Amino acid sequence: MTYGLAGQGPLRVMRKFSNGFRKGVSLAALSVALSVGVTALPDAADAQTFSFGNVSIEGNERIEPGTILSYAGIARGQAVSAAELNDAYQRIVASGLFETVEIVPQGNTLVIRVVEYPTVNVIAFEGNGRIKDDDLAPLVRSQPRRVYNPRVAEEDAAAIAAAYTQQGRIAARVTPKLIKRSENRVDLVYEIFEGGVTEIERIAIVGNEAYSDRRLRRVLGTKQAGLLRAIIRSDTFVQDRIAFDRQLLQDFYASRGYVDFRITGVNAELSEERDGYFVTFNVQEGQQFTFGAVTVDSDLPEVDVDVFASAIKLKPGKVYSPSEVEYEIARLERLAIKQGLQFVRVDPQISRNDRELTLDVNFQLTRGERIFVERIDIEGNTTTLDRVVRRQFDTAEGDPFNPRAIREAAERIRALGYFNSADVNAREGSTPQQVIVDVNVEEQPTGAISFGGSYSTSNGFGAAISFSEQNFLGRGQKLSLGINTASSAQSYSFNFVEPFFLGRDVAFGLGLSYSETNNLYSRYDTAKGLFRPSVTFPVNDETSLSLRYSLQYDEITDTDSGDIGDIISSEMDDGPRYESSVGYTLSYDTRRTGLDPNAGVLLEFGQDIGGLGGDSNFIKTNVRAVAQTKVMNEEVTLRASFQGGVINYTSGDSRVTDRFLLSDSTMRGFEYGGIGPREYDDGSDVDDSLGGDKFAVLSFEAEFPLGLPEEYGVSGGVFYDIGSVWGLSDSTLSSTSNDVLYTDFSARHVMGVAVLWDSILGPLRLNFSRALQKEKYDNDQNFSLTISAEF
Incomplete structure (x- = not known):
């Protein structure tokens, strides 16, 4: 194709580049060009410029000549120098469309010869087994039906290799290969050599004195390679994870006063x-500081300092923690808002006393800038509704801007x-006195369908299927469905939770369940339903x-064994029973704040009051208390717990389905229903566990490392349980x-050891116990195992 250009010039300049790349200009060609130019033109200045009457473009198949000419940038009638011809060549090459480019002046005609890059027909991956094609495809910028670009293909190969590096396969190699097809098309194949996993063989910490390597390794997200190295991926070396581990260690020590x-x-x-990395963290702990x-x-004249001082919960002598300071700041700022004090900010002024190793904290209440929130913009949420994100803000449009509240x-x-x-970031709004809060999120899957198996010494083997959705329809609601079957029990459940009911910080829940038991430890079966x-x-x-309403159905059925006692038979003859009740649970949990990393207390008190219809009137009370602390530089966990309950019927009588029957998860060392009142007759082989109207269990336990590598997740424990179940009404006793036996309080004592394994299949606990004190007809249990697994 030839295009006419005004002008003339016998100068001939040639640029030829192999594979689209060549630096500089051929000295020989440049010498010829300059010598001819000097002969043809009257002076040196004119020798530097020339023009062509025609441009001929050769070798193009798909690319239009006009497109190539536009890349060259040579206008009609324009005087062209040798340097400008070189620039035209560079622009054509930079388009990424051509494998080779030649610019050859031939008399009055400029010849541009090109060899086009082929078109990519298909893109394929070969040799990959650890990462699927669907996961590799988004990493590749090359696309079918687009012009092949070797630079982009090499970048794609590097991106694929980086994905394998993130899995610890640093020896992975990726090579782009071309398979030629007809019509100047190619198949682009990325040949992948995955290589093996480069694991972390050892993590060492140097310079630590207060905490052992074992304790600190539990803080890190990176783990050492262990028995399950083929499954656990946290034992592979990932640079980003190491950077995160640095912050985890920093936060760990800071929360324990090591400023x-x-x-x-x-x-x-x-x-x-x-085939392995050895990672060493070099640290300097410093001294531990406490609050002074x-x-x-x-x-500010409007601030009553005494009111704010009385709201402070920090006490001198407590180990210093930045999170506790932040917690107090938030408390004081909320108090200021309640008192109608706007734009009051709390500035902590910390004074250090190296002699006493204390930090004095003075909370200075100052006037902040008069800046308001103009609006809150939310982006990136395709499923989650805006209001679900927006309700996490205590700040609304038009409120004073508080950076702490935004964080x-x-x-x-x-x-x-x-x-x-x-x-979440804040930027200046339409005026300097306003800010816009930008929220950019990237959603992730929130639903799960699981199939699992379970085993316990109480219920035997079982199977389970469940569906759960933590963000139902993008509304922030929780929905779960479950079916569990075991050799001795079957259960079906439905649960729904709206965490922000009627636009307030109130969680509304709805639970439905139905269960049937084929008791391993009794001669009767039960059925229960609950709304x-x-x-x-x-x-x-x-x-x-928590406030609740409960409608419960229960029924006792015979298994035709003929050995059921009079009490169970009488309760079974009553037929199905419905109980309607209202109840509440008041819970105090210091673990919610997370301010003390070593200790926590949980206190719960609840009652259910029956009589709103139904077949009986009753008051059922439950209490629970748990205290936990860590000692010996957090190597040993000590825990004490108490559980108790009382049920009192004012109309009707309790039945075995209502009374307390303890399992081995509450009182170790005994079978389900193994302690408490029993109806017994040696002559008729009657031995029924009846349950009791009262129960109490006090437990002490300690958990500690066994000296095994912590990546195995295995630790040991010892426990001591004291408990009893007792109490039956006179009318129940008179029916046989x-x-x-054992209607009065009689404490049982159990001591044992445990092996705990935090496995990838779920928490596994093996209890080996011995009853130190028990009654003659109690059913003790020397070993118990609880495991739940998903696969």
Whole structure:
């Protein structure tokens, strides 16, 4: 194809490049061009410029000549120098459309010869087994029916290799190969050599004195290679994970008062065989500081300092923690808002006392800038409704801007579990006195269908299928369905929770369940159904209150064994029974705040009051208390717990389906229903566990490492349980002529050891126990195992 250009010039300049790349200009060609130019033109200045009457474009098949000419950038009648011809060549090459380019002046004609890159027909992956094609495809920028670009193909290969590096396969190699097809098309194949996993053989910490390597390794997200190295991926070396581990260590020490803690370096050395890493964290712990004097000050006349000082919960002598300071700041700022004080900010002023190893904290209440929130913009949520994200903010449009409140809202958004990432930033709004809060989220799957198996010494083997959705229809609601079957029990459940009922911080729940038992430890079967709506709301930071209504159905059926006692037979003759009740549970849980990393307390008190219809009137009370702490540099966990309950019927009598029957998860060392009142007759082989109207269990236990590598997740424990089940009504006792044993309180004592394994299949606990004190007809149990698995 030839295009006419005004002008003339006998100068001939040639540029020829192999494979689309060549630096510089041929000296010989340039010499010829300059010599001819000097002969033809009157002076040196004119020798640097020339023009062509025609342009001929050769070799193009798909690319239009006009497109190539536009890349060259040579206008009609334009005087062209040798340097400008070189620039035209560079622009054509930079288009990425051509494998080779030649620019050859031939008299009055400029010849542009090109060899086009082929078109990609298909893209394929070969040799990949660890990463599927569907996961590799998004990493590749090359596309079918587009012009092949070798630079892009090499970048694609590097991106695929980086994906394997993230899995610890640093020896992975990726090579792009071309298979030629007709019509200047090629198949682009990425040949992949995956290589083996480069595991972390050892993690060492140097410079630590207060905490052992074992304790600190439990903090890290990166783990050492262990028995399950083929399954656990946290034992592979990932640079980003190491960077995150640095922050985890920093937070761990900071929350324990080590304000001078520093990580001086992290060394990752590859073994000579290139099959393992040795990672070493070099740290400087410094000294542990405690809180000194805690005061409140302000120069604002409207602030009553005494009121704010009385709201402080920090006490001198407690181990210093930045999170506790943040918690107090949030508390004081909320108090300021309640008192109608706007734009009041709390600035913590910390004074260090190296002699006493204390940090004095003075909370200074100052006037903040008068800046308002103009609006909150939410992007990236395709399923989750805007209001689900927006309700995590205590701040609304038009409110005073509080950076701390925005950061807390960002943490709540991340804690929802709906998003793979959530970035919250503030920028200037339409005026300097306004800010816009941008929320950018990336959603992740929130639903799951699981098939599982289970085994317990109480219910035997079983199978389970369940469906759960944590963000139902993008509304932030929780929905779950479950079917569980075992050799001795079957259950079906439905649960629904709306966490922000009627636009308030109130969780509405609805539960439906039905279960049938084929008791291993009794000669009768039971069936129970339950309908329970409830609402739960916070009272303060540590306390919550739950209100509920319960409608329960239960029935006792005979197995035709002929050996059921008079009491169970009488209760079975009553037929199905319905109980209607209202109830509440008040819960105090210091673990909710997470301020003390080593200790926590849980207190629960609940009652259900029956009599709103139904077949009986009763009051059922349950209490639970748990206290836990860590000692010996957090190597040993000590736990004490108490559980108790009382049921009192004012109309009708309790039945075995209502009374307390303890399982081995509440009182170790005995079978389900193995202790408490029993109807017994040696002559008729009657031996029925009746349950009791009262129960109490006190447990003490300690958990500690066994010296095994912590990546195995195996630890040991010892426990001591004291408990009893007792109490039956007079009318129940009068319904039998057989002996009824153990109706009075009689404490049982059990001591044992445990092996705990935090396996990938779920928590596994093996209890080996011995009853130190028991009654003659109790059913003890020396070994118990509880495991749940999904596959």
